[in-house]
Amino acid sequence: MSENDKLVGVIGGMGPDATVDFMSRVLAATPASKDQDHVRMVIEHNPRIPSRQMAMRGASENPGPVIAAMAARLESAGADFLVMPCNLAHAWQGDILAATTIPFVSIIDESVKSALCRSGEQSAVGLMTTPGCFTAGLYQQALADADRAVIAQTPDELAETMRLVEKIKAGDRSQDVAKGLRDLADRLIGRGAKILIAACTEFPLVLNESMFDVTLVSSTDVLAKKTVALALGSDDF
């Protein structure tokens, strides 16, 4: 604990369980033996933000202004930097940046950095994500910028992923749901993926790395560890 430790602002609620999962991974990633060793966070937990999946299909109101307003309130509350444990919502990162002056730590950039570090230079990255996040193209762009090949899901696979994510959001964390996601991951591996990015913060509610023979980069875990390192000053922006 140090006076220089930073206050983390969390743009949360997308979805609610994913935010709580993120928080628990922040706690688990913190070297702590008592309450006071842990990092300070302010969380706006707003599950009422308009559906990001529907907005990407043009079928719902634009969630950008709501997300930006949350970010601005977190800055007003004293947050030193912002994180958002939802991949797709990063499609509205521009609204956040326009509304705030503090650093925003991108789950996309951090997950791609982690995937690049944890795999060989020629290893194709399998991208497990939702239809909205796929359409937004955030990961494809970041991986293309790094000259890294991507093994993408087919439209049918994306639709099946969404069906399973909706089950998780409705509280179903059964082995059936986990197996469904594992089967989808196996198809990416079968098509040549040497490392997987779990590019949806709902996935770690049912999946973990031990289920796979290849490396699974959990975007939630990556963001949690980066958050702790930045909050405790062991990492810079």
Next chain:
Amino acid sequence: MSENDKLVGVIGGMGPDATVDFMSRVLAATPASKDQDHVRMVIEHNPRIPSRQMAMRGASENPGPVIAAMAARLESAGADFLVMPCNLAHAWQGDILAATTIPFVSIIDESVKSALCRSGEQSAVGLMTTPGCFTAGLYQQALADADRAVIAQTPDELAETMRLVEKIKAGDRSQDVAKGLRDLADRLIGRGAKILIAACTEFPLVLNESMFDVTLVSSTDVLAKKTVALALGSDDF
């Protein structure tokens, strides 16, 4: 979901895992099939608040002003009511009330109400708690006001409880810790307790009701359910 739904302000971080556990119980207690069905919360997660246990022994600075400032910021952030998933911290409830104008929902009052509802009129209540919360006398007063007999822990039992709570706070959720707390509960039952109040939000991290032949009132669960009912307007203040 309704426009009348309320924004919950959570005075959190005491301890960090207990706050995350509280949030997950709020989600579990919410009738929801999609993100937008869940309640909105703003959480000040501040594990750096001076030790409440030490303050009760006069060995640490007064945490009241820090807690009150958190409460005031949550009101400024638009919270419609406040909750605090830590029993002992309610010793500084007066500071919160003096700093805010919105309702504060007491975990003590709600847990006692639940215990009274769930037990016969003559049933003695076993009070499982920490030394600081015992010294504060919050539960003893509320139960005395209801003319209900209390079976209290001895100083040795309180010290042993604290030792186990410190293990939980350091991340130990082993069966040994759970068994230690169960043994302490069994002593209260042996001395005549017909119902137990788990008056520390760290206990549910290792204990659950199915471990006991008598009713165990989890203060965390009681507060989570009340929070959801108030946020969704199915219960009044």
